[in-house]
Amino acid sequence: MAEWASNFCDLFYKCFIKEDRYKLLLSGIGVTIKVSLLAIVIGILIGMLIALCNLSKKRILKIIGGIYTDIIRGTPSVTQLMIIYFVIFASVNLDKWIIAAIAFGINSGAYVSEIIRAGIMSIDKGQTEAGRSLGLSAYQTMTRIVIPQAVKNIFPALCNEFIVLIKETAIVGYVGLMDIQKAGDFIKSATFIAFMPLIGTAVIYYVLIKILTLLLGRIEARLRKSDAR
Amino acid sequence: MIKVKNLHKKFGDLTVLNGIDEHITPGEVVVVIGPSGSGKSTFLRCLNLLETATDGEIYVDDELINTPKVNVNRIRQKMGMVFQQFNLFPHLTIMENITLAPVLLKKMTKAEAIQKGQELLARVNLSEKANAYPAQLSGGQKQRVAIARALAMDPEIMLFDEPTSALDPEMVGEVLDVMKDLAKSGMTMVIVTHEMGFAREVASRVLFIDQGIVMESGTPEEVFGNPKNERTRNFLSKVL
Numbered sequence: 001m002a003e004w005a006s007n008f009c010d011l012f013y014k015c016f017i018k019e020d021r022y023k024l025l026l027s028g029i030g031v032t033i034k035v036s037l038l039a040i041v042i043g044i045l046i047g048m049l050i051a052l053c054n055l056s057k058k059r060i061l062k063i064i065g066g067i068y069t070d071i072i073r074g075t076p077s078v079t080q081l082m083i084i085y086f087v088i089f090a091s092v093n094l095d096k097w098i099i100a101a102i103a104f105g106i107n108s109g110a111y112v113s114e115i116i117r118a119g120i121m122s123i124d125k126g127q128t129e130a131g132r133s134l135g136l137s138a139y140q141t142m143t144r145i146v147i148p149q150a151v152k153n154i155f156p157a158l159c160n161e162f163i164v165l166i167k168e169t170a171i172v173g174y175v176g177l178m179d180i181q182k183a184g185d186f187i188k189s190a191t192f193i194a195f196m197p198l199i200g201t202a203v204i205y206y207v208l209i210k211i212l213t214l215l216l217g218r219i220e221a222r223l224r225k226s227d228a229r
Numbered sequence: 230m231i232k233v234k235n236l237h238k239k240f241g242d243l244t245v246l247n248g249i250d251e252h253i254t255p256g257e258v259v260v261v262i263g264p265s266g267s268g269k270s271t272f273l274r275c276l277n278l279l280e281t282a283t284d285g286e287i288y289v290d291d292e293l294i295n296t297p298k299v300n301v302n303r304i305r306q307k308m309g310m311v312f313q314q315f316n317l318f319p320h321l322t323i324m325e326n327i328t329l330a331p332v333l334l335k336k337m338t339k340a341e342a343i344q345k346g347q348e349l350l351a352r353v354n355l356s357e358k359a360n361a362y363p364a365q366l367s368g369g370q371k372q373r374v375a376i377a378r379a380l381a382m383d384p385e386i387m388l389f390d391e392p393t394s395a396l397d398p399e400m401v402g403e404v405l406d407v408m409k410d411l412a413k414s415g416m417t418m419v420i421v422t423h424e425m426g427f428a429r430e431v432a433s434r435v436l437f438i439d440q441g442i443v444m445e446s447g448t449p450e451e452v453f454g455n456p457k458n459e460r461t462r463n464f465l466s467k468v469l
Binding site: 134148152 | 312318319334362364
C-alpha cells in the first residue's frame, strides 16, 4: 500500500509539478472555458435564428433552416472545425480561440435550434389564443407567453447540449489550441507517462461539468417555481 | 353592436358555418346551444377572428372587422374571451395573468392595473389568490380568474366558449354565478354552453345552431317552451 502510494506521488510529481506542468493544464482550462462560453452564446443566437426560420411560414426561410440543420448534423464536428479554421477563416486575422468558438457555435446552433423548435411547439395552442384574444400582438404573445414557458420546458435539453458542447471542444487541439485535452496529451508525450495525465484530464473535465450541472440545476429550480402546487 | 351577415366557414371540404345572419345588440345575453359539431364554437371564434371566416361579413360597432385592413389586435381588445380550457398563463401569478395585457397594451399603468385586478378578484371571490400560480387553483377558480383576466381589458363584449364543460360538476355553479352577476351588470355576452338551466335563466335570447345555420332564435320561453323547429324539439328532448 505504502509502495503504491509513493509510486502514485512520484507520478503525480513528474506529471504535474515538475517543470511547472500544472500551469499548462491551468491555461488549458482557461482555453476550454473561453471557447465553450463563447460557443454557447453563439450557439444560442444561431439556434434561435434557425428555429425561427424552421417555424416560419415563409418557404424560403424553412428551406434555409432545413439545409443548415441537415449539413451540420450530417458532418463530423472535427471536419467542420478544420474547414472553418483552415478554409473559411484561413486568411482572416482573428484569435485562434475565437475562430474555434465560432466553429463550435455554428455546430451547436443546429442542435439548439431543434431543441428550441420542439420547445415552442410543446406549448399548447390555447396559450397563443388566450394571448391573442386579449389583444396582444403575435410578437407580444410569443415573447411574453410562449417563450417563457418554452424556456422552462427546454432547459434540461439545453443543459445537456451545453455539456456535450464543452466536451466536444476537446478536439480544438486539431487547430493548434492548447486546451485541457491537448495539455494532458502534451504532458503524456513529454513524460512518456500515459496514466496520470489522461486520468488528470478526465478529472478536470468531470469537475468542470459537475460545477456547471450544479449551477444549472439551481437555475432550473428557480424556473420551476410556478409549478408548485 | 355585432352584426353578422351571411357568415360561412369551411375547413377544407367541410362546411362548418353555412350562412349565419345575426344581430347582437348592446346588453344582450345571447346563449348559443346546439349539438356538438354544429358550428356554435366556430361561430364564436369567428367573432373575435380566432378563425377567419371563409365568406360573409362581421361588423363590430358598424366597422367591418373581417378584412385584412383592420387592426385585429385593436378589435380583440373590445372582446373578452373565456375558453373551455381556461388557458391561464401557468408561468405567471394570478395577478400577473390579469395585469399582463392592460399594462403591455398601455391601457393602464401597472399600479392602476393592480388596483383593477384586486377589484376584479374581489368580484370573483378570489382576492386571497392574487399571488398564487394557476397550478395551485381548482378548475372553477381558474375559470373565474380567466373571466377576471378578460374583464381587465374593459371589453364591450364577452364571449364564452363552453366555459363550464371542462369543470367538475360541483364547480360549475360558482362559475355560472359569476356569469349571472356579469349579465346583471349589463355586459353584452355571447355564451356557447350546454347548461340549459343557465340558458333559460340568464339568456335574453337563445340561438339554436345546427348544421352550420341558426335553426331557431328567440327568448328562452319561446325556444325552450314552444320550439317551432323540428330539430330544436329533437335536440331539446335529448338534453332536457
